[in-house]
Amino acid sequence: MASNKLLLFPGDGIGPEIMEEVKKVISWLSENGEDTFEYEEGLVGGSAYDVHGCAISEEDMVKAQAADAVIFGAVGGPKWDDVPYDVRPEAGLLRLRKDLGLFANLRPAICYPALADASSLKKDIIEGLDILIVRELTGGVYFGEPKEIIELGNGQKRGIDTQVYDSYEIERIAGVAFDLARTRGNKVCSMEKRNVMKSGVLWNEVVTSTHKADYADVELEHMLADAGGMQLVRWPKQFDVIVTDNLFGDMLSDVAAMLTGSLGMLPSASLGATDETTGKRKALYEPVHGSAPDIAGAGAANPIAMIASFAMALRYSFQKIAEADMLEKAISNALDKGLRTKDIAQQGEATITTAQMGDAIVAELNALA
Numbered sequence: 001m002a003s004n005k006l007l008l009f010p011g012d013g014i015g016p017e018i019m020e021e022v023k024k025v026i027s028w029l030s031e032n033g034e035d036t037f038e039y040e041e042g043l044v045g046g047s048a049y050d051v052h053g054c055a056i057s058e059e060d061m062v063k064a065q066a067a068d069a070v071i072f073g074a075v076g077g078p079k080w081d082d083v084p085y086d087v088r089p090e091a092g093l094l095r096l097r098k099d100l101g102l103f104a105n106l107r108p109a110i111c112y113p114a115l116a117d118a119s120s121l122k123k124d125i126i127e128g129l130d131i132l133i134v135r136e137l138t139g140g141v142y143f144g145e146p147k148e149i150i151e152l153g154n155g156q157k158r159g160i161d162t163q164v165y166d167s168y169e170i171e172r173i174a175g176v177a178f179d180l181a182r183t184r185g186n187k188v189c190s191m192e193k194r195n196v197m198k199s200g201v202l203w204n205e206v207v208t209s210t211h212k213a214d215y216a217d218v219e220l221e222h223m224l225a226d227a228g229g230m231q232l233v234r235w236p237k238q239f240d241v242i243v244t245d246n247l248f249g250d251m252l253s254d255v256a257a258m259l260t261g262s263l264g265m266l267p268s269a270s271l272g273a274t275d276e277t278t279g280k281r282k283a284l285y286e287p288v289h290g291s292a293p294d295i296a297g298a299g300a301a302n303p304i305a306m307i308a309s310f311a312m313a314l315r316y317s318f319q320k321i322a323e324a325d326m327l328e329k330a331i332s333n334a335l336d337k338g339l340r341t342k343d344i345a346q347q348g349e350a351t352i353t354t355a356q357m358g359d360a361i362v363a364e365l366n367a368l369a
């Protein structure tokens with residue numbers, strides 16, 4: 001019986017409320033599964049600033065490095081709008097991503113049958129949808145140098161961002177996408193803009209050579225990122241895994257996610273490289289949404305994005321595929337019973353609270369076990 005170590009960062013706003021519901025699932029798994037999960041809690045974001053004067057303490061960074069997986073709620077809120085830039089709540093999340101080397105961001109877009117009517121697209125276009133966007137997270141235009149605004153001396157200014165990708169960065173994100181495709185529909189679509197960007201030409205070349213060298217069994221397709229955006233809305237079920245750079249991934253994953261409904265439903269994983277000796281990888285799991293200060297403390301938050309993020313931890317950090325499938329099924333079954341927090345309810349009329357949704361999902365786990 002293995003014991004798995006989790007570090008939980010509830011964060012701010014609704015973060016602590018939705019984390020309480022994940023704890024119920026963790027306890028259930030420890031009591032009913034083969035392995036146990038131990039967890040410690042850390043402070044991040046505004047709640048860390050209030051105690052330590054920074055968005056994450058060195059002590060908690062050490063704990064994050066040592067954990068098998070980090071489970072992250074959300075940070076930020078109006079209370080900290082005026083704190084200095086370097087210690088603003090988001091700085092805690094960025095520090096974690098950077099120091100843990102989390103270069104692969106995974107955002108699934110899954111349509112739960114009970115919510116197929118809630119999409120802005122027609123039901124037959126999204127019913128049964130299950131795609132995964134793999135976004136490169138630590139390179140590209142968000143980090144490339146030079147990055148500045150310069151005075152041109154003629155009263156004009158120039159804003160500069162630089163898209164930079166080295167072949168090793170493309171190769172490792174492509175490897176993650178191909179590995180994941182093998183566990184799903186065995187199909188990868190790589191998106192860039194090689195028609196106008198040199199980094200896109202390189203992206204296309206390296207994905208192609210990585211495919212040829214190590215993943216020839218996986219189906220590979222290339223698409224220009226703008227056409228990819230169109231296809232995502234036209235017929236998303238043509239895709240299995242999409243791999244793309246940081247900037248295109250930011251936009252395309254938001255588009256893909258919204259095909260299926262509310263922000264309160266969307267999980268994500270951010271993965272680092274696998275350590276060759278231990279076989280382990282650093283990873284952080286978090287809902288896509290923020291700290292929702294407008295509903296914090298009201299028991300109105302949907303905990304599903306947070307709980308589904310933990311299902312991704314079971315899948316990608318602990319190789320507990322059966323448990324991950326079961327947890328996702330439990331979520332789906334709770335929705336099938338018509339249980340709705342306000343964000344996913346018709347006419348916004350909630351049938352249950354945050355805690356009741358967590359309890360309902362645990363009850364479905366019991367029914368499935």
Ligand code: NAI
Nearest residue numbers: 074075076077263264289290291292293294295301302343
């Ligand atoms: P938000 O995602 O917190 O909220 C947007 C809207 O969706 C709000 O109306 C909120 O009530 C609703 N919502 C979000 N999650 C929900 C859930 N689980 N259940 C029900 N409804 C939900 O984004 P917003 O309002 O732009 O940002 C609020 C704060 O969160 C800001 O301080 C922002 O900086 C921070 N933020 C933090 C992120 C993170 O920690 N990764 C990501 C995005 C924003």
Ligand code: MG
Nearest residue numbers: 249250251254
């Ligand atoms: Mg975004």
